[in-house]
Amino acid sequence: MAPGRLGPFVLDAPLERGGMAVVWAATHVDxxxxxxxxxxxxxxxxxxxxxxxxxxxxxxxxxxxxxxVIWVFDAGRVPAEVAEAHPELGEGLPWLAMELARGGTLQHRLRALSWPEIESIVLDLLDALAHAHARGLLHRDLKPSNILFRTPTSERPVLADFGMAHSTGEASTPGGTPAWMAPEQLLDDVAGQGPWTDLYALGCILHEMMTGRPPYTAATPFGVLDQHRGAPIPPAPETYSRGLA
Structure with a gap:
């Protein structure tokens, strides 16, 4: 295999670096x-x-x-010759090839959405979640940065980043992001998690689309988790996102 290839794809350039992975722009050879x-x-x-x-x-x-749901094309592991050519990639580590969504994330659109746009996004996300839940799969890490758009003008969201997903009833490790985590995700009882776990996160996202901020905020992540666990439902905000003005 050529040093710049993963499977049938040629690596072009890094697009984004996250906490655990690098996303590369690549091109299918054929x-x-x-x-x-x-x-x-x-x-x-x-x-x-x-x-x-x-x-x-x-x-x-x-x-x-x-x-x-984001389209997946192929997967594999980094071969030795690619790891040698790209020192930031480790030999034998897994990779995932998926569609290149060029429309950014919901995080970038939060404060400019109109009510019809919010309604459409929520209904589309509910439909995608229903598909996953019908197959016994929970996302468990819904948040605006994990919701993509295929083009800059697209109004239809795409679910991505299923790194915390697991099957209903399957043993799992705690997961999620504090601002959008359901209370049951803080507990060790796996049976307490279900489709409602993702719906809670979607409710938090809806609040953020309407107000520009998550329902609970605190000085630390643990403070946010404590509020999810026991704080009253936040009152209606005095101001809304500018798209709703």
Whole structure:
């Protein structure tokens, strides 16, 4: 295999670096189709939790077939010659090739959405979640940065980043992001998590789309978690996002 290739894809340039992975722009050798490839960075080579998270994302996303879920094209592991050519990639680490969504994330659109746009986004997300839930799969990390748009003008959201996903009733590790975590995600009782866990997160996202901020805020992540666990439902805000003005 050529040093700049993962499977049938040629690596072009890094697009984004996250806490555990690098997303590359790449191109399918035969068709010329642009794709995004998520691959764990070299620092994750000995972090079994991160490796398992990406493997879980690969399995979860590949099991879904819905226009509201990111399309997956291929997956594999980084071969030695590619790791030598790209020192930031670790030999043997998993990679995932998916569609290249060029429209940014919901995070970038939060404060300019009109009510019809908010309604449409929520209904589309509910439909995509229903597809996943009907197949026994929970996302468990819904947040604005994990909701993409295929083009800058597209109004239809796409669910991505299933790294914390698991099957209903399956043993799992705690997961999620504090601002959008359901109270039951803080508990060790897996039976307490279900489709309602994702719906709680979607409710938090709806609040943020309407007000420009999550329902609960605090000085620390633990403070936010405590509010999710026991604070009253926030009162109606005095101001709304400018798109609703």
């Amino acid at each position: 068709s010329g189709t642009p794709v995004a490839i998520k691959v764990l960075d070299r620092d994750a080579a000995h972090d079994q939790h991160r490796i398992l998270a990406l493997e879980r994302e690969i399995r979860a996303t590949a099991a879904l077939d819905h226009p509201g």
